[in-house]
Amino acid sequence: MPALxxxxxxxxxxxxDTCAIAVTVDGAGxxxxxxxxxxxxxHMDTAGFLCAKVxxxxxxxxxxxxxxxxxxxxxxxxxxxxxxxxxxxAIAEIADRWKALIAKYGPQCILPYSYAGTMGLVQGQGLDRxxxxxxxxxxxxxxxxxxxxxxxxxxxxxxxxxxxxxxFAEAKLILIWGSNPVTSNVHLWRYILEAKRRGARVITxxxxxxxxxxxxxxxxxxxxxxxxxxxxxxxxxxxxxxxYDSDYVxxxxxxxxxxxxxLQAYPPAEVAPVVGLDVETIVRLARMYAQTQPAAIxxxxxxxxxxxxGMAVRTIACLPALVGAWRHPAGxxxxxxxxxxxxxxxxxERPDWIPPGTRTINMTxxxxxxxxxxxxxxxxGLDPPVMALYVYNSNPAAIAPDQCQVLAGLRREDLFTVxxxxxxxxxxxxxxxxxxxxxxxxxxxxxxxxxxxSLMFNEPAIPPLGESRSNSEVFRQLAQAMGYxxxxxxxxxxxxxxxxxxxxxxxxxxxxxxxxxxxxxxxxNVPTPFAPFAEGGFFTPSGKCEFYSETLARQGIDPLPxxxxxRENVLSNQALAARYPLALISPPxxxxxxxxxxxxxxxxxxxxxxxxxxxxxxxxxxxxxDGCLVRVFNDRGAFCVxxxxxxxxxxxxxxxxxxxxxKLSPDGRNVNAVTxxxxxxxxxxxxxxxxxxxxxxxRTPLQKA
Ligand SMILES: Nc1nc2c(c(=O)[nH]1)N[C@H]1C(S)=C(S)[C@@H](COP(=O)(O)OP(=O)(O)OC[C@H]3O[C@@H](n4cnc5c(=O)[nH]c(N)nc54)[C@H](O)[C@@H]3O)O[C@H]1N2
Ligand SMILES: Nc1nc2c(c(=O)[nH]1)N[C@H]1C(S)=C(S)[C@@H](COP(=O)(O)OP(=O)(O)OC[C@H]3O[C@@H](n4cnc5c(=O)[nH]c(N)nc54)[C@H](O)[C@@H]3O)O[C@H]1N2
Ligand code: SF4
Ligand SMILES: [Mo]
Numbered sequence: 233m234p235a236l237x238x239x240x241x242x243x244x245x246x247x248x249d250t251c252a253i254a255v256t257v258d259g260a261g262x263x264x265x266x267x268x269x270x271x272x273x274x275h276m277d278t279a280g281f282l283c284a285k286v287x288x289x290x291x292x293x294x295x296x297x298x299x300x301x302x303x304x305x306x307x308x309x310x311x312x313x314x315x316x317x318x319x320x321x322a323i324a325e326i327a328d329r330w331k332a333l334i335a336k337y338g339p340q341c342i343l344p345y346s347y348a349g350t351m352g353l354v355q356g357q358g359l360d361r362x363x364x365x366x367x368x369x370x371x372x373x374x375x376x377x378x379x380x381x382x383x384x385x386x387x388x389x390x391x392x393x394x395x396x397x398x399x400f401a402e403a404k405l406i407l408i409w410g411s412n413p414v415t416s417n418v419h420l421w422r423y424i425l426e427a428k429r430r431g432a433r434v435i436t437x438x439x440x441x442x443x444x445x446x447x448x449x450x451x452x453x454x455x456x457x458x459x460x461x462x463x464x465x466x467x468x469x470x471x472x473x474x475x476y477d478s479d480y481v482x483x484x485x486x487x488x489x490x491x492x493x494x495l496q497a498y499p500p501a502e503v504a505p506v507v508g509l510d511v512e513t514i515v516r517l518a519r520m521y522a523q524t525q526p527a528a529i530x531x532x533x534x535x536x537x538x539x540x541x542g543m544a545v546r547t548i549a550c551l552p553a554l555v556g557a558w559r560h561p562a563g564x565x566x567x568x569x570x571x572x573x574x575x576x577x578x579x580x581e582r583p584d585w586i587p588p589g590t591r592t593i594n595m596t597x598x599x600x601x602x603x604x605x606x607x608x609x610x611x612x613g614l615d616p617p618v619m620a621l622y623v624y625n626s627n628p629a630a631i632a633p634d635q636c637q638v639l640a641g642l643r644r645e646d647l648f649t650v651x652x653x654x655x656x657x658x659x660x661x662x663x664x665x666x667x668x669x670x671x672x673x674x675x676x677x678x679x680x681x682x683x684x685x686s687l688m689f690n691e692p693a694i695p696p697l698g699e700s701r702s703n704s705e706v707f708r709q710l711a712q713a714m715g716y717x718x719x720x721x722x723x724x725x726x727x728x729x730x731x732x733x734x735x736x737x738x739x740x741x742x743x744x745x746x747x748x749x750x751x752x753x754x755x756x757n758v759p760t761p762f763a764p765f766a767e768g769g770f771f772t773p774s775g776k777c778e779f780y781s782e783t784l785a786r787q788g789i790d791p792l793p794x795x796x797x798x799r800e801n802v803l804s805n806q807a808l809a810a811r812y813p814l815a816l817i818s819p820p821x822x823x824x825x826x827x828x829x830x831x832x833x834x835x836x837x838x839x840x841x842x843x844x845x846x847x848x849x850x851x852x853x854x855x856x857x858d859g860c861l862v863r864v865f866n867d868r869g870a871f872c873v874x875x876x877x878x879x880x881x882x883x884x885x886x887x888x889x890x891x892x893x894x895k896l897s898p899d900g901r902n903v904n905a906v907t908x909x910x911x912x913x914x915x916x917x918x919x920x921x922x923x924x925x926x927x928x929x930x931r932t933p934l935q936k937a
Contacts, residue, residue, distance in 0.1 A: 239693040240272065240752030243286050244355075244672040245825045246348035246377070248532075248568070248683025249419040251278040251286065252753050255673060255693040264694050266290060266673050275753055277397055277684040278419050284822070284838075285829050292671065292832055293697070297655055299668035300698025309643045312661035312895075319699060319709075322665055327713035329648045330367075330620060337616035339368035340591055343601065347376055349625030349828065350703075352677030352690060353580060356625060358728045359707035359721065361581035366716050370618070371592040376631070378568070379915030381536035384545030385567045387781045387914070390771025392571030395528055395564045396762040397684050401426040402562035403528035405520060408436040409548060410459060410535025414443035415822045417683055420530065433524070435517070437462070438534070439817060440845070440887045441880040452517070453882040455508040456815050456921055457538035457798030460547040462514070464795055465503030468495040469518035470554060476522065477556025484768035485553050487780025487792070494792045506795070506803065508882065522555045526563035533567075534819055537921040540796025542914025546781075547793035553765075553777035561763040568682040571771070572756060574740055575680065579731040582720065593618070596918040597909045599634045602641020607634065607868075607909055620648040624669070624703055629658035630827040631891050633907035633918055636869045652706060655831055658894045668700040675702035676725040678732060678748065685762070686755045689748040704728065789914070796913050800924040802884065812866045812924035814850060814886045818903040819921075821889040830893045842873040842897050845887040846927060851877040854928060861898065861930040864888065866923070869905035872898045872930055886927060900936040 241253040252275035256268035269289045273280030282289075302322035307313030317325075333341050344364045350356050364371075373379075382392055400406060400423040413421040421444070428434055428449075436445040437452045437459070445451040454462060470476050471492055481488050500514040507514075521527055529551065536545050549565055557563030578584070593601045593614075600606055602621070604614045621642075632638045642649065642662035651663040660666050674697065677690040696702070701709075704725055711721035723731070730745050739756045748754055758764075765777070772778045785791035797804035801815065820826070823835040830836060844864055846856060856862055858877040863870050864886065873888065881887045894902045910919050 239691045240689055242679040242688030242690040244350035244352050246351055248417045250679050250681030250688050251282055257693050262695055266693050283418050293673050303666045305664050309662050323709050323713045326650055333619045337619055340370045341616040341619040342369040343618045343621050344372055345623045346625040352679050353732055354677045354725050354728045355703045358580055359704045363707045365582055365585035368587045371590055373592050373594045375594055375596045375917045378533050380541035380912035380917035381533050381545040383915035384542035385549050387546045387784055388549040388778055392568040393764050394566035399562040400424055400528050403427050403526050404432050405524035405527040406434045407529045409531045411530050411532030412442040412444045416820050439882050439885045456817050458507040459535045460544040461503050461795040462507045463547045464498035465500045465514045466518040468498045469515050470522045471495055476554045480556035484776055486774045486776040486778045491779040526560035527557045528562055529565040531567050539799040539922050541912040543796050550779055550793055558765040561761040570682040573680050574735055574737040575732050576735045579734055594916055598628055598632045599637025622650045623659055624652040627657045627659045627827045630893050633904055634909045635904040670696045670700045670702045678729050686753040688753045798922045799910055800922050808924050812926045814925050816886045816923045816925045817921040818888045818890040827891040842892040843876050844873050845876045845878050845881045847881050847883040848877050849883050856929055862927050863930050864925050864927050866906050866925045871901040871905045899934055
């Protein structure tokens with residue numbers, strides 16, 4: 233019997249933690265099997281444990297429902313009926329259809345659609361980018377998650393760089409702001425618990441009493457989308473009471489006087505009703521924040537899924553400089569660490585191949601792009617129209633906003649849709665051709681985390697299951713079939729990793745392919761302890777923390793922090809609120825990762841079924857009782873779920889954790905039936921949590937859509 237072998241892997245999921253995984257494998261050749269996945273104890277930040285989801289990764293890899301061979305549609309679109317075909321047939325058919333469409337409409341009629349099914353750089357943004365750039369296909373703006381916050385953070389700080397996760401353990405005050413680390417960043421939570429043990433105070437700002445909020449010292453249940461107003465109110469108190477760090481402000485910030493002026497518009501008494509907290513709480517929080525050092529803020533993407541999401545992140549990101557929190561490694565703010573990695577994306581993706589003038593389609597507006605109609609039904613004027621869609625690393629039929637319009641687009645008979653997937657998802661149901669994809673155990677990759685500072689190597693542990701192929705392998709074959717002879721389109725996965733690492737930067741010194749592969753993960757050569765802005769050195773044009781941003785001014789955007797109310801909110805849109813009085817948010821479920829894992833029986837059993845949580849005071853007048861089936865609706869659509877009546881949610885807000893597969897939901901629709909395609913102020917991002925709805929008990933028998 234051959235000895236067991238342990239292989240270095242890295243979690244591919246869209247989660248800040250990017251855990252180091254040790255995979256135990258048994259056997260050799262085609263019979264090689266993975267028999268255990270566990271956290272790699274050698275990695276400091278991920279600490280040898282995996283979350284509830286990925287500790288069950290082998291169930292996913294060996295799930296009998298895994299796609300094993302290519303298929304062609306035999307039923308109508310949406311029915312999900314397919315017949316097996318060979319890879320040769322599949323690739324030839326795709327290339328023939330694309331060539332014919334390109335001849336008639338030009339290459340921009342082809343739209344790639346992908347997001348973060350895998351965060352691996354090779355399988356997520358390597359040959360796919362090269363291939364579609366070479367083709368001249370429409371570009372996709374990948375805005376569905378984080379662009380608003382990234383743009384807002386950039387305006388203030390200059391780059392996605394912040395407190396290193398491990399330093400949270402040394403903070404004395406931690407604000408967890410629009411973030412639920414117990415669920416979505418559990419390895420940071422470990423450091424926060426350590427800080428708590430050492431006496432830190434932890435305050436969570438969230439409309440819902442999440443697991444994180446419940447385990448915090450204090451929970452402030454704000455009204456969704458109002459965080460910028462809260463941050464401005466806090467700054468007003470800090471400045472009025474002279475609690476700011478005048479030395480840090482003078483040396484390392486830009487625009488303090490203009491900010492001081494702006495704060496005149498945000499006295500706590502006016503902020504309080506907007507954010508739904510009382511004046512005393514705002515004043516107390518401001519004093520505590522300014523007077524407790526080091527103070528760490530963890531913001532995440534939850535609070536930027538609103539009309540003013542970019543400005544909200546920009547505004548909150550001003551706080552640490554105002555009080556000089558950055559002086560200490562455990563002081564400051566963390567949104568994402570991704571800007572700390574100076575990788576060679578240009579070599580990986582070859583943006584220089586994009587034909588000049590190529591259009592960009594915003595993935596958040598997929599419904600509009602596929603139907604060539606805007607949300608009001610007017611012609612959207614896309615010329616050429618989108619005639620072919622190639623989906624990989626994403627499940628847009630479940631995760632994209634304005635589901636009714638997305639599905640109307642996917643149902644088009646004249647749209648040629650290819651979906652490369654591990655499972656038969658909501659999206660594959662609309663595919664003309666389905667291709668089987670490998671999982672993380674079956675392909676090579678390097679993953680760049682956004683919650684810590686190590687680059688992670690993923691060694692293939694087992695051969696591909698059935699006939700499944702990795703994303704990069706499929707693009708190599710498509711390139712051949714399309715007659716694209718560029719050697720760059722036949723690059724191996726190893727070549728691609730070497731291209732990414734080909735940079736000269738002190739933080740990357742000594743980080744080679746060989747070393748990554750041998751060690752499994754390597755921390756960037758950043759100074760230790762990492763206190764990036766202790767003495768200024770921000771990545772903004774001025775090198776300072778920019779309270780005033782000339783860059784924004786030049787784009788015609790307010791150069792100062794400001795509060796942009798949600799589009800759909802009881803104060804800012806009273807006409808709509810009269811018909812749909814409840815603000816709906818749909819953050820991550822604990823046991824799913826976006827729509828991934830919803831079809832994994834053991835995890836779905838824990839989540840039980842899709843639900844909406846309502847406050848007792850909102851449920852009672854609607855005759856909604858705990859456990860009854862309800863219909864959640866607005867002008868865009870409706871979906872049916874079970875109601876949970878609980879004071880965990882603040883009054884006036886409904887909470888529907890996502891992202892269930894529509895076909896595994898009571899009426900064949902999920903929460904994205906009511907979300908919209910409107911974009912954020914900065915970064916053109918999605919506004920998933922900027923939604924008004926009403927909820928009613930289900931009166932008619934359920935019907936599957
Ligand atoms: N278990 C699990 N982990 C995940 C995911 C998952 O689906 N499941 N998804 C992954 C992905 S793709 C991402 S982007 C991250 C997201 O991670 P987070 O950004 O942490 O995710 P959200 O849950 O969207 O937002 C966090 C909290 O913000 C609250 N919130 C919503 N709107 C507002 C607001 O306006 N103001 C304030 N203060 N709070 C608000 C929500 O109630 C939620 O508890 O998580 C990743 N990790
Ligand atoms: N209502 C609402 N909607 C939301 C959100 C919300 O909070 N509320 N969150 C939004 C956010 S933050 C995000 S990031 C998006 C996430 O949206 P997506 O990035 O689409 O994420 P998933 O739903 O996890 O779907 C990823 C798919 O990729 C597949 N996949 C995994 N690995 C591979 C691979 O190697 N190759 C191929 N070809 N496929 C692979 C998986 O099987 C899975 O079906 O959803 C957004 N939608
Ligand atoms: S999903 Fe996040 S916490 Fe879970 S194993 Fe992956 S990186 Fe770690
Ligand atoms: Mo996300």
